Amino acid sequence: MSADEFDPMIERLFARTPQMADATLFAAEVETKLQSSTRVRTLALTLAGVVGGIIAVRESMNVNLNLTGSQAPVAGRVIGQGIQSASLDVQGAVASGLSQMGLADMTLGSMGGMQLFWITAGALIALAAAGVMKLSQDV
Amino acid sequence: MAKSLMDHHDVELAALAAAGGRREFGELVRRHGSAVRSLLRRMGAQGAEADDVAQDAFLQAFEKCAEFRGDGTFAAWVKRIAARLYLKRKAKDARYVAGIEPDQEEVTASPDQAGLVDLDEALKTLSETERLCVSLCHGAGLSHPEIAAAMNLPLGTVKSHVKRGLDKLRARLSPDSGQSGRATHVG
Numbered sequence: 001m002s003a004d005e006f007d008p009m010i011e012r013l014f015a016r017t018p019q020m021a022d023a024t025l026f027a028a029e030v031e032t033k034l035q036s037s038t039r040v041r042t043l044a045l046t047l048a049g050v051v052g053g054i055i056a057v058r059e060s061m062n063v064n065l066n067l068t069g070s071q072a073p074v075a076g077r078v079i080g081q082g083i084q085s086a087s088l089d090v091q092g093a094v095a096s097g098l099s100q101m102g103l104a105d106m107t108l109g110s111m112g113g114m115q116l117f118w119i120t121a122g123a124l125i126a127l128a129a130a131g132v133m134k135l136s137q138d139v
Numbered sequence: 140m141a142k143s144l145m146d147h148h149d150v151e152l153a154a155l156a157a158a159g160g161r162r163e164f165g166e167l168v169r170r171h172g173s174a175v176r177s178l179l180r181r182m183g184a185q186g187a188e189a190d191d192v193a194q195d196a197f198l199q200a201f202e203k204c205a206e207f208r209g210d211g212t213f214a215a216w217v218k219r220i221a222a223r224l225y226l227k228r229k230a231k232d233a234r235y236v237a238g239i240e241p242d243q244e245e246v247t248a249s250p251d252q253a254g255l256v257d258l259d260e261a262l263k264t265l266s267e268t269e270r271l272c273v274s275l276c277h278g279a280g281l282s283h284p285e286i287a288a289a290m291n292l293p294l295g296t297v298k299s300h301v302k303r304g305l306d307k308l309r310a311r312l313s314p315d316s317g318q319s320g321r322a323t324h325v326g
Contacts, residue, residue, distance in 0.1 A: 006309050007277075013258040013312075014278040017177040026176070026190065027168040030197045034161050037198065 042133055049129035057121065150209040157204035164201050171214040172197070175221050181262055182225055182274040192228060196221035215280050222279035226271075226289050261311040268292075269304035276301050 020026070144152070144166040156164035175196060179189035200207075200217045207216055262270050271290065275281045283301065287294040 006305065006313065009312075010258075010273075010277050010305065010308060014178070014181070014274070017174045020173040020176060023169060023173050026172045026193070027165050030168045030172070030194055031161060031165040033194060033198060034164065034201060038161075 045132050046129060049125075049132055053125035053129065056125070057118075060121070149213040150207075153204055153207045153209070153213055156201060157207070161201075164197075164204070167213060168197050171217060174214050175217050178218050178274065178278045179221055179225055181259060181270070181278055182222065183267055183270055184225055188228075192225045193221055196224050199224070211280070218279045219281065222275055222281065223289055230291075258308075258312070261308050264311055265304045265307055266300075269300045269307070272297055272300035273304035273308065 144163060147155075147163070147166070149167060149170070152160075152163045152167050156167065172193065176189050176193045179192050180186070184192060196217055199220055203220075207213065262274070265273065268290075272286055275286045275289070276283065281289065283297050284294055286292075286301075287297045290297065292300075
């Protein structure tokens with residue numbers, strides 16, 4: 001047999017493979033590994049998100065912004081006023097939402113602007129962590 | 140009525156797997172797992188090792204599934220991944236030292252009960268490097284330059300190994316060799 005005839009024959013022989021008896025078991029093992037690696041990744045990303053969020057919150061609380069103080073630079077005062085007005089906006093939006101739901105009596109007045117800021121920040125971190133988790137599952 | 144997984148073409152399943160479909164990828168593993176495991180055994184991997192590498196290859200394929208464009212077959216794509224993984228593992232284990240390892244003593248293939256010698260038996264008559272080169276070339280579909288790069292061997296050496304390996308297989312498998320009768324393989 002010449003090489004020209006033999007090479008295609010070898011390729012055909014390599015291409016022909018028996019279906020192994022434990023093919024289904026092998027596929028199940030691969031699927032299990034895929035599941036567990038996804039779970040590990042999700043857990044790692046969630047942990048990283050939570051740890052990062054905690055560190056970010058802790059660092060933010062340690063910063064004494066005093067942004068509206070008279071000695072703060074102009075830019076700082078502007079940012080501080082922006083945060084305060086945003087907090088008030090959120091407070092107003094929540095209050096109007098509650099009044100529409102018939103919960104107008106529930107007072108938010110005791111909640112200061114900074115408290116609302118931290119609650120919003122916490123909610124955003126939780127949203128970001130959830131988004132990262134969802135992304136990791138999609139990838 | 141929705142198509143069952145078995146009705147999907149490999150390219151469709153790969154696209155669904157690229158979007159995170161583990162069940163779809165599982166179907167691809169069921170279809171092509173045996174082919175990948177057989178190739179690794181033909182390259183010289185032992186049973187459990189071959190299965191480990193095959194699993195790793197499929198896991199890697201799942202991660203890279205978006206890169207599969209359907210230019211070739213899915214099986215060929217995973218085989219290439221598996222072959223490269225096996226070579227890396229061999230290099231890491233230092234069981235394989237490119238270019239300087241002594242050729243194994245050649246094994247004489249023993250005819251099976253029907254008096255026939257199949258490809259797997261015939262491959263055992265090749266040296267380790269010849270077997271790897273022939274399997275990478277004709278089983279995994281790598282070109283000679285790709286094999287040379289993957290095995291860190293000169294191109295000429297790879298060509299020689301492939302030629303010598305094929306000569307031995309031809310002597311063993313050719314119908315007119317008088318030794319093997321014909322090659323058998325379950326399709």
